[in-house]
Amino acid sequence: MKINNKILVIDDNEDICTTIKSYMQNYGYDIKVALNYKEALKIINEGFNLIILDIMMPGMDGIEFCTLIREKVSCPIIFVSAKVLEEDKLEAFSVGGDDYITKPFSLKELKARIESHLRREQRIKNKEVYILSSGNIILDVFANEILCKGEKLKLTKKEYKLIKFLMTNKNIVFSKEKILDSVWGMNSESYLDTVTESVKNVRKKIRCIDKEKSYISTVYGQGYKWEVKDEK
Structure with a gap:
C-alpha cells in the first residue's frame, strides 16, 4: 500500500472526523484532524495534499476559513455541508473550493472524489517544467x-x-x-x-x-x- 498523501479534516463534529480518519487510513492516507479553525491554523502549513472542510463551524465558518487561507494554500479543498441550496454551493466555489459534498455522504463517494482531485493535481505537477x-x-x-x-x-x-x-x-x-x-x-x-x-x-x-x-x-x-x- 503506497499513497501517504496528507489530508486535513476540519469539522467540529468529532464523530465525523473519527469516521473519515479511520476509513481513509485503511487506504494508506495520512489524516490529521482539527475540530475548529484555531486548531486548523496551527497545522495548516504542514504541506497537506487536500483539505476536507466543513462549512458550519463555530467561531469561524468554513467559508470564512477558506477565504483566509486560500492565497497561501494551493491544494484542493472539498467542502462538506448539510446545506443543499445552490447559492450555498456557489458561494463555496467562489471562495476557492474545488468540490462540494452534502451531508450525509457516502465514504466511498468521498474517497472517490479525493482520489480524483489528487490525480488531477499529480497530472498538473507532471506537466510543470522546472x-x-x-x-x-x-x-x-x-x-x-x-x-x-x-x-x-x-x-x-x-x-x-x-x-x-x-x-x-x-x-x-x-x-x-x-x-x-x-x-x-x-x-x-x-x-x-x-x-x-x-x-x-x-x-x-x-x-x-x-x-x-x-x-x-x-x-x-x-x-x-x-x-x-x-x-x-
Missing part, C-alpha cells in the same frame, strides 16, 4: 538561477524574471509595455526605458560568457523576443 534550456542557457526554476555554458549568470531579480518571462515564451514578440507589466508589475510609459536598460544589461552579461549566440532579439517597432537561431 528546467528550461535554450542554446547554451539553462534556467533552473528550483534554484532560481540561470547558467550560461555552465557558469551562473550574476543577475538582479528583475533581470532573472525578464529572462524567465522571455525564455518561457520563446519566439513570441512582446512589447515593452507588456514586458514592463509582466516583469515589473507596472504599466506606466514613463518606465519603458527600464525595460530597454535591463535588456541591454542582460545581453551584456550573456555575451561576456557566450559570444557565439544572440538570445534576445529586437523586433523594431514591436518589442523583444527570445530567439536562438535554428532552434524551434
